[in-house]
Amino acid sequence: MPTAEPECNEALLGRRHLISADKLGVDMAASAPKERVPAACAGPASPWLRSQAAAMEDTVDLSQQTVNRLCKLPVFRPVATRVLQVLSQESPEIATVSGLIQSDAGLSAELLTLANSPLWGCEGTIRSVTRAIVVLGLQRTNRLMMTVAMRVYLKGCPSLHPEAVRRCWNHCLACAMAAEELAPAWGLGKDVAYTAALLHDIGRAGLLAAFPKEYGPLLLEEVESVLEACNVEKLRFDMDHCRAGQFLVRTWGLPAEFAEISARHHEPVVGEGVVSLVQAACQCADALGFAAMPARRVPTLEELRARLPAPLEARFSCDPGKLQEKIERAISSLG
Ligand SMILES: [Fe+2]
Ligand SMILES: [Fe+2]
Secondary structure, three states: OOOOOOOEHHHHHHHOOOOOHHHHOOOHHHHOOOOOOOHHHOOOOOHHHHHHHHHOOOOOOHHHHHHHHHHOOEOOOHHHHHHHHHHOOOOOOHHHHHHHHHOOHHHHHHHHHHHOOOOOOOOOOOOOHHHHHHHHOHHHHHHHHHHHHHHHHHHHOOOOOHHHHHHHHHHHHHHHHHHHHHHHHHOOOHHHHHHHHHOOOHHHHHHHHHOHHHHHHHHHOOEOOHHHHHHHHHHHHOOOHHHHHHHHHHHHOOOHHHHHHHHHOOOOOOOOOHHHHHHHHHHHHHHOOOOOOOEOOOOOHHHHHHHOOHHHHHHOOOOHHHHHHHHHHHHHHHO
16 A cells, blocks of 8 residues: 555545545546446347346445545555656656655655666666666656556555456556557657556556455456446446546546546547557557456457557557567566
């Protein structure tokens, strides 16, 4: 769990005088139970989906219950959030970033351990955060810090299902590494791409922590596709993990692009920006065997490539064997 400035979302919301989801800009109408089986799930629903729908017959006001529970979760590492805010400015000051990271001793220590691990292949020993920034640069240091922060947050979530947490973490890491691999085709920096993708499924962590008994088993259940899984989440919690992630990211005050990534990462890949890159990276992680939940229908890399907008399809380049091996190394090294 985060150790610096322990605080829950509810306290954060109170401090900002924000008392409801709509004041955070979360479109709760989109998750209201008007349409029990949305368009993405049109067609014959699986027996499991039908049973989930039947189980929801007697539910009341689940969206408010979900918001209430999400509001009680611990906030994301405050220093990491602040660093992301500083880095989203036009000319971030190295001294500001360095000072912020150093103000969280636990985060600094874990960042230095990671910077000196063979995984990152840095030359020489890095003994201070300032040195890390000089040697690695701001974006790469930020990427290490976010890896530490995300791992601690996800693995610290109170869940009764460690296997569900493990699958989630592996998927987030795989998606981040896939985004790094694909970044040149999108014309984006590798470290920026990695960091953007790392947090894309933070809503899963939120639902896992908010509903430890209910969401863990759901993540381990085989579904037809990821879209069916999102629809089941809407049935169970009146909010899928995309909407939950958007809500949390806005509550924590992370830069706006992270909220958009959370909200839209399961939409079809259109355009060429960072959201589109994360959409492709998430599917790429699934295709390589690092899905957050088991699905019967997972598009292959070739299918993913064929669905990309033409310019991206032409530039798309990925060696699946090498990337898979690299991800497996990172997973076993980071734990
Ligand atoms: Fe997702
Ligand atoms: Fe994903």
